[in-house]
Amino acid sequence: MLCLPSSSAFRPADPAARGAMASQQQRQSFPHASTAARGMLSFSSAVPSGPADPAAQQQDFRMREFDYFVVVDFEATCEKDSRIYPQEIIEFPAVLVDAATGGLLSSFRTYVKPRHHPVLTAFCSELTGIQQEQVDGGVDLATALALHDKWLAAAGVAKNRLAIVTWGDWDCRTMLKFECNFKNISKPSYFNQWVNLRIPFETAFGAGRRNLQEAVREAGLQWDGRLHCGLDDARNTARLLVELMRRGVRISITGSLVPPPLPEPEPEPEQEPELQHQRRCGDHTRTNARTILLRLWELDADMSFLPLGCLIAGHLDSIASSALRLASYYSLIHTHGVHA
Structure with missing residues (x-):
């Protein structure tokens, strides 16, 4: 050397x-x-x-x-x-x-x-x-x-x-x-x-x-x-x-040889209280949609309700609320052995 x-x-x-x-x-x-x-x-x-x-x-x-x-x-x-x-x-x-x-x-x-x-x-x-x-x-x-x-x-x-x-x-x-x-x-x-x-x-x-x-x-x-x-x-x-x-x-x-650092994500702007509430409801609805579909399947519900499940998965709050009531109704029928 x-x-x-x-x-x-x-x-x-x-x-x-x-x-x-x-x-x-x-x-x-x-x-x-x-x-x-x-x-x-x-x-x-x-x-x-x-x-x-x-x-x-x-x-x-x-x-x-x-x-x-x-x-x-x-x-x-x-x-x-x-x-x-x-x-x-x-x-x-x-x-x-x-x-x-x-x-x-x-x-x-x-x-x-x-x-x-x-x-x-x-x-x-x-x-x-x-x-x-x-x-x-x-x-x-x-x-x-x-x-x-x-x-x-x-x-x-x-x-x-x-x-x-x-x-x-x-x-x-x-x-x-x-x-x-x-x-x-x-x-x-x-x-x-x-x-x-x-x-x-x-x-x-x-x-x-x-x-x-x-x-x-x-x-x-x-x-x-x-x-x-x-x-x-x-x-x-x-x-x-x-x-x-x-x-x-x-x-x-x-x-x-070093890849450039990824840019820092921009902070999300603060939302109005009503928008924050709607976002939380949307997250809650997505979780409930999966639960409802599983519940309808466990109750052996009629297959015609699958389109309803798809709409629920689309995070439509009003339909999700109706589906929850529908699931409760089917649960009552299943529990008491009543057939429509």
Whole structure:
């Protein structure tokens, strides 16, 4: 397992300390987009598309929904022109981004040993650059998730104040969800919702089919690293995220495995006393209707009374009252042995 801190110093997780550092950075100019991956970034009014006032720009970043973004990009077992089942994660990378300043704080990576297809295909190794000995020395997925959790804890990241960021929905909605379900692995709840960066990217640059590398270049950034290396992909996604933040694009949750909560039922308006009385009578009639039908059946009443029972079941108060009297009459006849 490799924990790879960025070249810049770790920023404190304490909001007050981070706020103080952010205030100092207001006086700094924002680096050119091509240098975004080299360290922590600051924001200023020098960016034409951002707020005109540097203080307003810094405040805009502070008022975002999250304190941190965790950018992930899994690599998994694969084969050319065919599907492997079950597909398994073999590289688990992540990049931590400060949501207030856009700083790339730290990186995490561990290789994961596949259980069902332990030998990588030649196509998979060529595509991802992952070698057989790397996955042979890897950990299982449950351990990878635990190590990732410890990495966040060591950085002082509150789990309820972070958002997972991906390029597309595949990482969280498909790959991680499927493998955890298939292997009966419990994953941290913060993986149940995420930001698909394609959506805010299209807000800024318009709709259209683009892969990650094309999107990075369209945003004016230079691709850094090897395509389909999970950690390099995550770093470039993080740089693209920061560029969108720099342009003032709102970053919020776009996908979730948790169904939305049902709306609270509206309270019923208070009814007039007469309406309340009628409602209680209606409830009482529904109960009596079943009792009356059963009683008529027990008394071996004539079958011609069944339509009357149906009307009673329809909650007609006047007919229900008559039926009650009729039931009493039949009870009297039955008790005294009198036949009509």
